[in-house]
Amino acid sequence: MPDHLEPSLVASSISSARLALDLTATEFDALNSGVQGRPSYRALFSPHADLPQSLRLWADASGLRLRGLKRLTQDRGGQSQKILFGLPDSYAVESVLIRRHDGHTACVSSQVGCAFACQFCASGQAGLMRNLSAGEIVEQVVQLGPKVRRIVFMGIGEPLNNYEQVIRAIRILRDRRGCDFPTTGITISTIGIPKTLARLREEHLGLNLTISLHATTQDIRDRLIPGARKHDIGEVVARALSWAERHNRTVTFVYLILPGINDTQSDARRLAEMMAGQRARVNLMRWNPVEGIALDRTPDHSLVMFRRTLEHAGVPVVVRDTQGRDISAACGQLWLRDLKGLRVEKGSMQRKTAQPRAAETELQTRRPHA
Numbered sequence: 001m002p003d004h005l006e007p008s009l010v011a012s013s014i015s016s017a018r019l020a021l022d023l024t025a026t027e028f029d030a031l032n033s034g035v036q037g038r039p040s041y042r043a044l045f046s047p048h049a050d051l052p053q054s055l056r057l058w059a060d061a062s063g064l065r066l067r068g069l070k071r072l073t074q075d076r077g078g079q080s081q082k083i084l085f086g087l088p089d090s091y092a093v094e095s096v097l098i099r100r101h102d103g104h105t106a107c108v109s110s111q112v113g114c115a116f117a118c119q120f121c122a123s124g125q126a127g128l129m130r131n132l133s134a135g136e137i138v139e140q141v142v143q144l145g146p147k148v149r150r151i152v153f154m155g156i157g158e159p160l161n162n163y164e165q166v167i168r169a170i171r172i173l174r175d176r177r178g179c180d181f182p183t184t185g186i187t188i189s190t191i192g193i194p195k196t197l198a199r200l201r202e203e204h205l206g207l208n209l210t211i212s213l214h215a216t217t218q219d220i221r222d223r224l225i226p227g228a229r230k231h232d233i234g235e236v237v238a239r240a241l242s243w244a245e246r247h248n249r250t251v252t253f254v255y256l257i258l259p260g261i262n263d264t265q266s267d268a269r270r271l272a273e274m275m276a277g278q279r280a281r282v283n284l285m286r287w288n289p290v291e292g293i294a295l296d297r298t299p300d301h302s303l304v305m306f307r308r309t310l311e312h313a314g315v316p317v318v319v320r321d322t323q324g325r326d327i328s329a330a331c332g333q334l335w336l337r338d339l340k341g342l343r344v345e346k347g348s349m350q351r352k353t354a355q356p357r358a359a360e361t362e363l364q365t366r367r368p369h370a
Ligand code: SF4
Pocket: 114, 115, 116, 117, 118, 121, 122, 123, 124, 125, 155, 156, 157, 158, 191, 367, 368
């Protein structure tokens, strides 16, 4: 590391270099020990596309990349904006910005693809390609702009399946010397991996936790979330409730009601029994059919029966009706036409035209989290 910065050190291509946004403040200090003209740590998180030359010179001299994501497409709908970001290795991930009067919400991805293959989610159809680095997660938030007040891990990928990088990203985002992101403004939405829930319990991060439960029996959950077959449903719930107890918070369980699958009175009663008297609330979600997925719309009477059963047991409950193709409802609504573009041509950033698997054709769906 040089002790001063020279324009001649600017490299024309540093795409393989480490992302500066991967650095914690401590690592940043260590890297810059004794360096004259060093930028502030906060300067790394500037939302401006045109970064100062001094910062660019510093990054080049340090062998770092300042940015790693390239906006490929933007899809606007209502108050939401869905952005497809290209990665340097030609993969792509999606983020959603939801505009609200009290601040914006960034719905971010944590992996390229997903290993869990949930029946109702496009993200899992293509399998897991790779984890995102902490910096690639942080950069999604940075690029979504300075008005972001809440971050939800509901984009592509299972955040607890990329635990190290997700927690590192959260620490970077929360650091007072950098983004200084509000502690309670970050939500991890997960299917609930027992081992990593146990680790999360021991972290002091002030997070919110949402568990995509969707079933009250092991066999139904195994059908809906094939990648989670080895996770005992009772252990998932117990670990999540243990996290809530330890942190004196309420955990949200999301239950997508699917007719003929998980919508009986017995299901509702079991769900109420699981949640009654616990630090838990339930978000009931209605499935709206999408082409290519053989799941039906939940009738009103099922929603009402579930809600009443839960309320009768004293469980706080919210009913959410997803709104078709409007991306204003689309936190995590990941259309497979985008997943066809998980890999894009280097240089041109055009999507590859490789044929999707038969089951993926024209599939468009959402990820039914909170
Ligand atoms: S719902 Fe979540 S865990 Fe399931 S396939 Fe989609 S991203 Fe993965």
